[in-house]
Amino acid sequence: MNRQIVLDTETTGLEWQKGNRVVEIGCVELIERRPTGRTFHRYLNPEREFEQGAEEVTGLSLARLINEPRFAEVAEEFLAFIDGAELIIHNAAFDLGFLNFELEQLGGLGRIEDRCTIEDTLAMARKRYPGQRNSLDALCKRLDVDNSQRQLHGALLDAQILMDVYLAMTSGQHEIGFGNVDAPQAADAAVLEVVVGDAASRPRVRVATDEAEAHAARLAGLEKKSGRCLWLALEADAA
Known part of the structure; x- marks a missing residue:
């Protein structure tokens, strides 16, 4: 604790x-x-x-x-x-x-x-x-x-x-669980089964425009408060 x-x-x-x-x-x-x-x-x-x-x-x-x-x-x-x-x-x-x-x-x-x-x-x-x-x-x-x-x-x-x-x-990474000391135990406890099937049959998730804008605003807020946002840094590296 x-x-x-x-x-x-x-x-x-x-x-x-x-x-x-x-x-x-x-x-x-x-x-x-x-x-x-x-x-x-x-x-x-x-x-x-x-x-x-x-x-x-x-x-x-x-x-x-x-x-x-x-x-x-x-x-x-x-x-x-x-x-x-x-x-x-x-x-x-x-x-x-x-x-x-x-x-x-x-x-x-x-x-x-x-x-x-x-x-x-x-x-x-x-x-x-x-x-x-x-x-x-x-x-x-x-x-x-x-x-x-x-x-x-x-x-x-x-x-x-x-x-x-x-x-x-x-704030920032702590807010979304990276600072949670229980996270490793939770990750160990979870079992994920990955099934690779036909690409055409896989479900596709479409994000609404307002949801995408809210997500972008959230990331910008995290970067403003903490000085660095991991997601934005990864996107910049990938660009």
Whole structure:
């Protein structure tokens, strides 16, 4: 089972080295690249004031969060939710730095990387779109992902948006089963009997014009999202 967790955090400032803390965690679960509906979302009392500008970005404040649980109170539940999954994070070094700093304060809980594998969508985007802006908003615009509700930075909303961005960036061959780990077993289980007969008696399949146009549009969409479509590449080679 391929289990992935799309994760985002909000913090009191940009650097955990200066004692800034996590104020919000948002996670969305995927199984075999499909949303399960399971999420993990918590606001946290950081026990310190926000740095200048951080309140405006998140819309949060210490006064707003004073009655929320502290990280120590949700740590075990959070770790149980992500344990063993592949984490999908945009600019992973930022979120992991803060989360590992929070875990270090508790002692004995290890690091996130000890429990999960990490996929950094910022590194992925920089490789795929070199020399271009690869912020979450820029990727939404490039990949036609709706981010109209993103007036402020929010961990759960941003995780949901990042999920759509990640699926768009990695769509294509995965969508049609090439990324399905069960595909080899299914292929092994299938038995195909081929009977060669008179060519004139073989059935012929005629594709309607609208179906052909829909197929061509689908291939073009796959190539736009993934950067390469196997069918179009084969057709080009055969031409």
